Amino acid sequence: MIQIRLMTKADIDQVSEIEKITFSMPWSKEALLQSLEQKGSIYLVACEEEKIVGYCGLFNIVNEGNINNVAVLNEYRGRHIATAMLKKLIEFGNQAQITAYTLEVRTSNEPAIQLYLKFGFTIEGIRKNYYENPTEDAYIMWYYPQGVSR
Template sequence: MFIDDLRLEYIDAIYEIETMSFSLPWSKDSLIKELDNKNAHYFIALLDGKVVGYIGLWEIIDEGHITNIAIHPNFRGHGFGKILLTSAVDYCKNKNFYGITLEVRVSNTIAINLYESLGFVNCGIRKKFYTDNNEDGIIMWKYFR
């Protein structure tokens, strides 16, 4: 597997993974706008030249905020999510950030287990965070200092 930065040539594949992975996917236009967002950084997982997953990160002052992470359904369960998440964590550590955060659906136990395995902790709940079904979101943090 190879990790690359976001480029326009990856947008269609990312959008396809986004729509297969989320009930509230980002639009293709929103993903394209991330190319010009100076505070956004994306890691793209490539396997034999094919996009198999990605993670998006926004830099907000001295912290990282994961905006989205997804693996193509045909490639889940092989550790690609952990590699991408580790890439984002390492990126934030190297920038000397305070920490890295994300929100996750309370029902998404697979993702919660992944985040906890890398040291993220539950720091609170955002009530009715997900507008498609009013599901709560768990706020998770990994602190570096």
């Protein structure tokens, strides 16, 4: 059974491994630790017993949640873990008075785009050549949980 909880410093090694497997330009352990310790940040892990199988996080910047990573190990995909993590992340964000959420996603990452659209995110712009290895544009997506609009 998968459980979702707040990330701790003790989780950094396993999260770092997921980061390396998932992203072409992974964050270092030091960057993950700094992000976890940043004031207003919210990071979650999805665990099956002692094994971390996914994680996600955001920075709370003046009541806007900048979602920076959502990752699930390949062998655990298709089990709605990212959906559960994102739901919980937004619940924590709402408790912290976040009124809008934003993220960037590769324009080719159709599964992630579909997930975000299901949550009510909308594509509101493109960042040209945002990603490296390979170079690719990013969609800028926003979500306003209580009908708030810009």
